[in-house]
Amino acid sequence: MTNYMDIAGLFAGLGLLLAGGSILVRGASDLAKSLGVSSLVIGLTVVAFGTSAPELAVNLLASYDGNTDISFGNIIGSNIANIGLILGLAALIKPLTISSAIITREIPMMVLASVVVLILASDQVLKMSPNGFDRSDGLIFLMVFSVFMYYTVSEVFRNRNQDSLITQAEASSGQRQVKKTLISLVYTLVGLVLLIAGGKISVSNATNLAQSLGIPQVIIALTVVAIGTSLPELITSLIATWKGQTDLAIGNVVGSNIFNLLLINGVSASYKTIPLPTSGGFFDLYVMIFLSVLLLMICITDQKRIVRWEGGLLLGLYLAYSVIRVTWL
Numbered sequence: 001m002t003n004y005m006d007i008a009g010l011f012a013g014l015g016l017l018l019a020g021g022s023i024l025v026r027g028a029s030d031l032a033k034s035l036g037v038s039s040l041v042i043g044l045t046v047v048a049f050g051t052s053a054p055e056l057a058v059n060l061l062a063s064y065d066g067n068t069d070i071s072f073g074n075i076i077g078s079n080i081a082n083i084g085l086i087l088g089l090a091a092l093i094k095p096l097t098i099s100s101a102i103i104t105r106e107i108p109m110m111v112l113a114s115v116v117v118l119i120l121a122s123d124q125v126l127k128m129s130p131n132g133f134d135r136s137d138g139l140i141f142l143m144v145f146s147v148f149m150y151y152t153v154s155e156v157f158r159n160r161n162q163d164s165l166i167t168q169a170e171a172s173s174g175q176r177q178v179k180k181t182l183i184s185l186v187y188t189l190v191g192l193v194l195l196i197a198g199g200k201i202s203v204s205n206a207t208n209l210a211q212s213l214g215i216p217q218v219i220i221a222l223t224v225v226a227i228g229t230s231l232p233e234l235i236t237s238l239i240a241t242w243k244g245q246t247d248l249a250i251g252n253v254v255g256s257n258i259f260n261l262l263l264i265n266g267v268s269a270s271y272k273t274i275p276l277p278t279s280g281g282f283f284d285l286y287v288m289i290f291l292s293v294l295l296l297m298i299c300i301t302d303q304k305r306i307v308r309w310e311g312g313l314l315l316g317l318y319l320a321y322s323v324i325r326v327t328w329l
Helices: 002-035 039-065 068-093 100-121 135-158 178-212 217-242 246-271 281-300 308-327
Strands: none
Touching (some): 002 217, 039 068, 039 178, 039 217, 039 246, 068 217, 068 281, 068 308, 100 135, 100 246, 100 281, 135 246, 178 217, 217 246
16 A cells, blocks of 8 residues: 555656646746846756755755765766766757857866765775765865856856857847746746655655665665656756757756755765765766766767767666666675
C-alpha cells in the first residue's frame, strides 16, 4: 500500500514540475523582454537559483539529520545529471545554439568551480586529514560565488547596450510597462514555487521507493535524489528548448551547476562538514570535471551548437556512469 502511495506522490510531483516549468519559462522570458535583459542572464541567475532550490533544501535537511552522503551525492550527482542527462535530452529534441557569452564566461567558470571542488576535497594531500569539505572550504566556496555573481550582474548591466555577447529584447525597448513586468514576475515566482514543491514531493516519494528496495544511501543520493532535485532543471530546459529559448535552457543548466558547487555546497559545508565518500567519491568528481570540459569542447565546435549526436553522446556517457556507479563502486 505504501509503495502505491509513493508512486502516486511521485507522479503528482512530476505534474507540479511540468506545470511549474511551463509557467517559469513563460514568466522568465517575458521578464527578460520587459527589463531589456537577455534570456541568458535570466537563466543564469533567477531561473538557476530557483531550480537549484530543491538541492539546497535537500542538502540542509540532510546535513541537519547527519546524512552527509546525501549532501555530497545530491550536489555532484545533480551536476553530472544536468550536463549528461538534461543537455543530452535537450539536444536530442532540438540542436542547441550556444551564446558566445556562455562559451567565454559561464562554462569556463563552471569548469573552474569543479576543479576548485576537487582540490578542496583532497584534504589528505592538503591537510593530512580525511577528504571532504569543512567550514573553511564552505567559506571559500561562498566567497568565489559572491565574486561570480558580482561579475555576472555588473557586467551585464554595465555593458548591456554595448556588449555584443548579450542579446537585447528590441521589441520592448520603448515599452517597458510596469504592469507587464509585475505580471511576468508573478508568473516567474509561481513557476518557481511549483517547481520547488514538485521537486520536494518527487524526491521524497522516489527516495521512499528506493529505500524499500534496500539501496545504499550514497547510491540513492547520486541517482534518485540527484535526478529528483534536477527535475526542475530538466523540465525547465526541455520546455525552453521546445519553445526555442535555448539561451534559457543552457543558462539554466550552467548557472545551476555553478550555484550547486559554490552556493549550496558552500552553505552546506559551512553548516556541517561533508566527508568525501570512501567508495567512488573521487570517481564522481572526475566524471563531473570530465563532462564539464567535454561540454566546453562541444560548444566550441560545430558552429557553437550542441547537435543531436553530441546530445546522444552526453546522454550515453551519463547512462554509462550511472551503471558503473550503481553496480561497481
